[in-house]
């Protein structure tokens with residue numbers, strides 16, 4: 325299957341040697357494994373700061389491809405959707421999914437063996453069972469008060 329993210333011509337295992345702020349934009353974008361988990365609604369405990377992911381997905385997530393269905397114009401519909409960059413990674417990494425490559429790099433951990441950068445295959449994240457393909461419920465079907473009934477255990 326064609327990789328929706330262009331991972332051609334990247335420096336070999338650059339994520340092990342380059343700091344995020346020294347990566348090219350293409351290298352930065354290629355860190356995404358395509359799991360779709362950052363597009364899930366989260367619950368954050370105000371006292372402990374703990375974050376739980378729910379399977380209640382953002383209205384724009386296509387749970388088959390695990391991609392945003394309106395990425396270029398998403399802020400028209402979801403103004404709060406963040407644009408993750410090396411500059412704001414410190415601020416956001418704590419709530420990113422435990423398997424997310426951006427969070428792993430921020431924590432100084434290696435990428436998982438199923439990451440498309442390692443396998444060369446965008447389907448490997450789905451085969452490994454760590455993506456949200458076919459696992460979400462749309463947010464318009466679940467009231468916010470019921471999100472806690474849809475918490476998922478990480479890592480998945």
Ligand code: SF4
Pocket residue numbers: 355356357358359360361362363420421423424425426
């Ligand atoms: S959680 Fe991380 S790796 Fe997964 S889709 Fe979001 S940015 Fe990409």
Ligand code: SF4
Pocket residue numbers: 362363364382383384385386391392393394395398402405406
């Ligand atoms: S707007 Fe798109 S990128 Fe942002 S959380 Fe929703 S599905 Fe994900």
